[in-house]
Amino acid sequence: MEYFEIFIAGVFINNILLAQFLGNCPFLGTSKKMETAVGMSMAVVFVLVMAGMITWVVDTYLLKQLGVEYLRTVSFILVIASLVQFVEMFLKKSIPALYAGLGIFLPLITTNCAVMGACLINISKEYSFMKALVSSFAFAVGFGIALILFAGLRERINLGRVPKPLQDTSIGLVAAGIIALTFMSFKGMV
Amino acid sequence: MLPALFLMLGIGAVCGIVLSLSSKVFYVYEDPRISLVEANLAGANCGGCGYAGCSAAAQAVVEGREPAGVCIISSKEGIEKVAEVMGMDVGEAESPQALNLCEGGLRASDKYNYMGISSCKAMAMVFGGKRDCTVGCIGLGDCVRACSFDAVIIGSDGYPVVNEERCVGCGACKKACPKDIIEVNTLSEKLLKFNQEHDALAPCAQTCPAEINIPRYINQLKAGQYKEAVQTIRMRNPLPLACGRVCPHPCEEECRRGIEDEAVSINQLKRFVADYEMNTGTRIPVKCAPDTGKKVAVIGGGPTGLTCAYFLRRIGHEVTIFEAMPKLGGMLRYGIPEYRLPKEVLDWEVDGILQLGVKAFNHLKFGTDFGLGSLMAAGYNAVFIGVGAWKDYSLGIDGEDLDGCYTGINFLARISHGENIPLGRTAAIVGGGNTAVDCARTLLRMGLDKVYMVYRRTRNEMPANEVEIVASEEEGIEFVFLAAPTRVIGDEDGKVQQLEYLKMELGEPDASGRRRPQPIEGSETILDVDMVISAIGQSPDASFKSQDPHARMTELELTRWNTIDNDPETLQSNIPYIFTGGDAATGPALVVDAIGSGRRAARSIDLFLKGEAVEPIENSLLQKRIKESIFSKVDGIKKTPRAKMPELPVSERLDSFVEVDLVLPEVEAHREAERCLNCCRICYNPDVPVSS
Numbered sequence: 001m002e003y004f005e006i007f008i009a010g011v012f013i014n015n016i017l018l019a020q021f022l023g024n025c026p027f028l029g030t031s032k033k034m035e036t037a038v039g040m041s042m043a044v045v046f047v048l049v050m051a052g053m054i055t056w057v058v059d060t061y062l063l064k065q066l067g068v069e070y071l072r073t074v075s076f077i078l079v080i081a082s083l084v085q086f087v088e089m090f091l092k093k094s095i096p097a098l099y100a101g102l103g104i105f106l107p108l109i110t111t112n113c114a115v116m117g118a119c120l121i122n123i124s125k126e127y128s129f130m131k132a133l134v135s136s137f138a139f140a141v142g143f144g145i146a147l148i149l150f151a152g153l154r155e156r157i158n159l160g161r162v163p164k165p166l167q168d169t170s171i172g173l174v175a176a177g178i179i180a181l182t183f184m185s186f187k188g189m190v
Numbered sequence: 191m192l193p194a195l196f197l198m199l200g201i202g203a204v205c206g207i208v209l210s211l212s213s214k215v216f217y218v219y220e221d222p223r224i225s226l227v228e229a230n231l232a233g234a235n236c237g238g239c240g241y242a243g244c245s246a247a248a249q250a251v252v253e254g255r256e257p258a259g260v261c262i263i264s265s266k267e268g269i270e271k272v273a274e275v276m277g278m279d280v281g282e283a284e285s286p287q288a289l290n291l292c293e294g295g296l297r298a299s300d301k302y303n304y305m306g307i308s309s310c311k312a313m314a315m316v317f318g319g320k321r322d323c324t325v326g327c328i329g330l331g332d333c334v335r336a337c338s339f340d341a342v343i344i345g346s347d348g349y350p351v352v353n354e355e356r357c358v359g360c361g362a363c364k365k366a367c368p369k370d371i372i373e374v375n376t377l378s379e380k381l382l383k384f385n386q387e388h389d390a391l392a393p394c395a396q397t398c399p400a401e402i403n404i405p406r407y408i409n410q411l412k413a414g415q416y417k418e419a420v421q422t423i424r425m426r427n428p429l430p431l432a433c434g435r436v437c438p439h440p441c442e443e444e445c446r447r448g449i450e451d452e453a454v455s456i457n458q459l460k461r462f463v464a465d466y467e468m469n470t471g472t473r474i475p476v477k478c479a480p481d482t483g484k485k486v487a488v489i490g491g492g493p494t495g496l497t498c499a500y501f502l503r504r505i506g507h508e509v510t511i512f513e514a515m516p517k518l519g520g521m522l523r524y525g526i527p528e529y530r531l532p533k534e535v536l537d538w539e540v541d542g543i544l545q546l547g548v549k550a551f552n553h554l555k556f557g558t559d560f561g562l563g564s565l566m567a568a569g570y571n572a573v574f575i576g577v578g579a580w581k582d583y584s585l586g587i588d589g590e591d592l593d594g595c596y597t598g599i600n601f602l603a604r605i606s607h608g609e610n611i612p613l614g615r616t617a618a619i620v621g622g623g624n625t626a627v628d629c630a631r632t633l634l635r636m637g638l639d640k641v642y643m644v645y646r647r648t649r650n651e652m653p654a655n656e657v658e659i660v661a662s663e664e665e666g667i668e669f670v671f672l673a674a675p676t677r678v679i680g681d682e683d684g685k686v687q688q689l690e691y692l693k694m695e696l697g698e699p700d701a702s703g704r705r706r707p708q709p710i711e712g713s714e715t716i717l718d719v720d721m722v723i724s725a726i727g728q729s730p731d732a733s734f735k736s737q738d739p740h741a742r743m744t745e746l747e748l749t750r751w752n753t754i755d756n757d758p759e760t761l762q763s764n765i766p767y768i769f770t771g772g773d774a775a776t777g778p779a780l781v782v783d784a785i786g787s788g789r790r791a792a793r794s795i796d797l798f799l800k801g802e803a804v805e806p807i808e809n810s811l812l813q814k815r816i817k818e819s820i821f822s823k824v825d826g827i828k829k830t831p832r833a834k835m836p837e838l839p840v841s842e843r844l845d846s847f848v849e850v851d852l853v854l855p856e857v858e859a860h861r862e863a864e865r866c867l868n869c870c871r872i873c874y875n876p877d878v879p880v881s882s
Contacts, residue, residue: 062201068194075201082205086212093216159312 003134006127009190010138014121016114017146018176018183023114027147028172030105037151041144043105045137048115050087051080052136055119056129076119084110114143150176221252223275230271231261251276259285285376286359288342288352292327292371292390293405295347298873314368323872324818325390327371336366378479378505381425382793385811392869393819394441394456396811399786400433402426404441404456408866411463411859417474419463424476427785428500429493431468431539432522434461435531435851437782438655444815446869450824452832454866455854462859468538478546479506484799487512487570489556492520493781494772495576496543497788498795503546505796510570511548514555516607518544520578521773522781524603525625527632528847533606557734562743562768572767572795575754576788579728579773585620589678590724594686598625598725605632614720616640618689620675621725622652623778627659629723630667635847641667642717646674646694646707657835661850664840670717672696674709678722689717730754730774753777759806761791762798769795819871826876833862 014020017027030040055076063069088106091099109115118139122132153175162171228248250256251272258273298321307313310332313320319328327349334342334350341356342363350363350372361374371390375383385391385401394404402423410419423430437457445453467474484507488499491513499509517523518540522531544550554560556577565573582597584590594614598621604611617638619630622645630641643662645652648671652659663669672694679688693713696705729752735743747755747764754770756763761771771787773779797804836852843850854862867874 058201062197066193066197068197071194071197075198078201078205082209085209089209089212089216092218159309159315161308 003131005190006131006135007138010135011142011145012183013186013189014139015142015146015183015186016118016139017143018180019186020117020121021180022117023112023143024176026108026112026114027150027176028169030108031147031151031154031172034148034151034155036105037147040105040108041140041147043109044112044114044143044147045140047084047087047106047109047112048118048136048140048143049133051083051115051119052122052132053129054079054083056122056127056132059123060129072120072123073116076116080115080119081110114139146179150179153179221249223252224248226275227251227272230264230268230275232264232268286361286374286379287354287376288357288359288361288363288372288374289380290327290350290352290372292325292349292369292870293347293868294321294323294326294390294870294873295329295345295349297347297875298323298326298870311366311368319369323390323870325369325371325388325871326873328369332366332368333363333372336362338362376479377477378796381501381504382789382796384790384793384807385813386807387809387811387814387816389811390871391811391816391819392871392874393444393446393815394869396815396819397444397813398426398441399780399783399813400427400789401786402460405866405868405870407463408454408456408459408863409868411459412863412866416463416466420467420474421476423460423464424474426789427782428497428543429522429539429781429785430460430464431535432493432531433457433782433785434464435535435849436522436526438780440780440782444820446821446824446874447827447865447867449821450827451829451865455833455835455862458833458835458854459859459863462854462856465853468535473542473545476504476542476546478504481508482506482799484508484572485510485568485570486572486574486795486799487565487568488574488576490514490520490576490578490772490774491518491540491550491552492576492578492772492784493522494578494774494784494788494791495520495574496540497785498574498576498769498771498791499548499788500543500546501789501792502795503543503548505792507796507799509548511550512554512556512560513550513552514559514577515603516552518550518552520576521599524606525599525628527602527605527628527635529631529635529843529850530628532849555734557737561734561738562740563738566740571799572769574791574795575763575768575770575774576772576784576791577730577734577774579730579753579778581729581731581752582724583727583729585675585724585726587675587677589680589686590722592678592680592686592722593684594680594721595678596721596723598629598723599728601629601723602632605636613638614686616642616719617721617723618642618644618670618675618717618719619723619725620644621727622647622654623725623727624654624658625728626723626725627654627662629725631658631662631665633721633723634665634667635844638721642670642719643667644670644673644675644689644691644717646672647696647704648672651704657851661837665844672707673715674707675722675724676714679716686720686722687718689719689722690714691717728773728778730777751777757806759790759810759812760794760804761787762794762804766804767798769798816871819869824867824874824876826878826880827867828877830865830877832865833858 016022026040030036058075058079063072084106118136122135127135154172157171228245231244231248247260251260258276259269300320301322302320308330310328310330313328313330318324321328329348331344334344339356339358341353342350345351359374364372364374392405407419407422410422427433434457439457441456442453447454486502486507486509488495488509488511491511495511499511502509515524519536522536580599582599613636615638617633619626626643630643633641673691674694675689675691677690678686679690681687692709694707694709697708698706700706732748732752735746742765745765749755754763754775756770756775761769763770769791771791772784794804833854838850
């Protein structure tokens with residue numbers, strides 16, 4: 001039940017894009033087309049789960065043991081960046097089909113604050129390894145849902161008559177704000 | 191302080207070591223040229239080229255899938271640098287061009303009017319668009335907005351017009367169009383485009399076996415752009431002069447005007463523009479794609495071989511034609527008499543094809559003078575067999591080998607050679623097809639007193655062209671219908687004296703839909719003639735199969751009619767590098783059929799040479815009709831008589847082989863072109879406004 005709560009909280013209540021406002025760059029950048037939004041979501045699920053696990057290990061067995069928790073941010077950046085690079089190389093060699101699908105999105109996530117933020121939230125809530133895993137997955141799914149929803153919306157908005165000054169990113173931000181308001185209604189559920 | 195430093199060093203070292211190790215372990219070889227090419231692309235990752243990012247585009251260039259000019263926003267220097275890395279010539283790239291295929295525009299009737307939507311894509315989502323036509327232009331200009339180069343505008347007729355100078359061929363308009371009516375194609379792709387079920391095609395263009403864009407060239411004729419009209423025809427048919435004279439124009443059967451009025455005389459208009467080019471004496475330059483370095487051997491220089499060679503040459507392949515006869519032209523030269531297609535005209539047309547850089551060797555018979563082995567040894571990558579159908583069927587009756595008996599094609603070919611054949615005074619031609627009529631009219635011109643045509647069915651069933659039958663009636667050929675020859679009777683010297691035949695009556699329709707003739711017992715009748723020519727059909731001469739010493743040749747599959755078995759859509763035979771078309775594959779058929787199959791084979795050969803799968807075209811129309819485009823009645827037609835073909839008077843015809851059918855005068859041609867309704871899939875320009 002606890003895991004389920006963590007999952008629901010991660011997907012809806014603390015949605016990384018629409019409640020935490022992290023990762024706004026890919027949210028606007030890759031939501032113009034459904035196709036790219038789906039690719040990006042898959043890549044985020046993949047990377048965030050891996051990053052969640054490895055940062056938990058680094059935090060518990062290195063930072064906490066040595067008492068240098070203040071180095072958390074900088075060491076996470078290093079670890080996540082290396083991890084993404086590693087995964088990219090691994091996929092290219094071992095699973096070329098998956099690489100062809102995710103390939104161009106992986107380097108984008110290297111510097112994605114949604115990934116970084118999710119990992120830091122996991123640590124600050126002092127989750128166990130399993131909880132951190134579920135929570136990372138939930139954040140990633142939340143990211144995916146929000147991105148795909150938003151891509152569908154933007155594809156429709158493109159067909160409409162938008163006044164020139166508001167076209168493209170501007171109307172995107174307005175729409176994102178309105179969706180974020182609706183996500184606020186989840187607050188207090190858990 | 192110290193532990194923190196060590197920790198950071200440690201993490202850094204671990205990450206560095208893991209990454210450098212994995213870059214060794216997971217190393218994937220990548221062509222070093224990819225990064226060199228990428229460095230010279232614009233680097234905007236805009237996706238205008240159709241690839242996900244510049245590195246994907248660079249990869250495509252290195253793999254040879256894209257030319258140096260792949261990047262649509264690259265400067266000239268950038269393109270040159272890419273070309274330098276790849277070691278190719280900048281000029282080699284064939285640039286694609288956008289073209290609007292729908293001319294419906296404002297004349298296409300509206301299904302309904304829904305105010306407020308200003309985008310084609312949205313309109314297409316609402317019941318497929320506001321227009322009646324399922325494929326036509328919606329006209330709200332998504333393509334105009336998609337173009338970053340201001341190359342597309344909505345013209346006065348309400349459909350998009352592409353400014354060719356500005357168009358870079360990026361394909362953005364094509365992607366934006368929900369109706370697929372904008373195509374972005376290179377010259378090669380345009381030349382090898384075949385009719386598909388979703389194309390915006392007029393009924394005539396659906397019917398033409400060569401798939402010529404008939405409304406377009408008639409429109410160009412109307413506007414006085416004769417050269418452009420010839421070019422439009424040449425996109426599909428390299429033999430407009432020959433076709434303009436001998437084609438039985440199946441297109442006119444489907445002409446929409448013909449439903450309420452007489453059909454437009456399409457073929458005479460084709461002949462008019464083709465003759466115009468010839469009469470000016472200067473050839474309109476024909477563009478060819480850059481050389482590909484692949485070699486194709488075309489066996490047989492008839493209409494299908496010439497067409498196949500012409501299209502292969504235009505898309506950049508090296509082509510050599512091998513012809514068994516002394517001159518190129520095949521049946522056009524040896525089967526069609528001078529008075530229908532003057533040799534002078536044919537020579538001019540054939541020369542035009544050769545001038546594109548097609549090589550030709552005459553007097554070389556496949557199987558005896560050269561074979562598959564010698565072609566392979568000479569480095570040909572593919573072979574097209576278009577040897578035609580030159581073997582006359584025999585009647586299978588007594589006395590057929592008597593002195594004075596000939597077979598149709600053999601006879602016509604010998605006459606064309608200029609051979610002196612001993613002639614009699616009276617002749618009987620057996621058969622009712624074009625070859626039979628050609629034999630009869632030829633003999634009449636050679637001074638015979640009486641020529642009979644003996645046919646076992648009636649005039650209605652004669653497969654010859656109607657105009658030919660009418661002309662031979664005018665010239666005084668006597669028809670003996672419902673007569674089946676039973677034997678040829680000779681005199682003591684072995685010379686033909688009489689032809690005996692049985693009278694027939696028509697019975698039940700057979701498989702071909704024609705009523706089957708049945709003999710009447712005891713009705714033997716004698717016809718006094720001293721020449722008998724049997725012209726009852728031909729089959730391909732497949733002797734090359736047994737004569738060619740190359741082992742592979744014996745594997746070539748033939749049908750039971752001795753034609754070469756092939757895939758009816760790709761025209762590939764059971765030996766992958768051998769393609770075949772024309773009469774050799776179908777049995778005797780129209781010139782325009784042979785032209786269509788020559789081009790179809792060129793497409794398959796091109797795919798084969800590129801190493802791609804030789805597969806049929808998706809949703810290929812293959813001369814089927816698009817149902818919604820075939821009407822039962824047409825509103826807004828004002829009846830106007832069709833232009834009459836000028837002909838030589840009968841009195842002047844019979845003593846010479848001068849061409850009988852003449853070309854339309856310019857005024858007449860324009861008047862006839864005005865009769866064209868400029869049809870598309872379902873819209874057309876009525877003569878008088880139709881109230882909706």
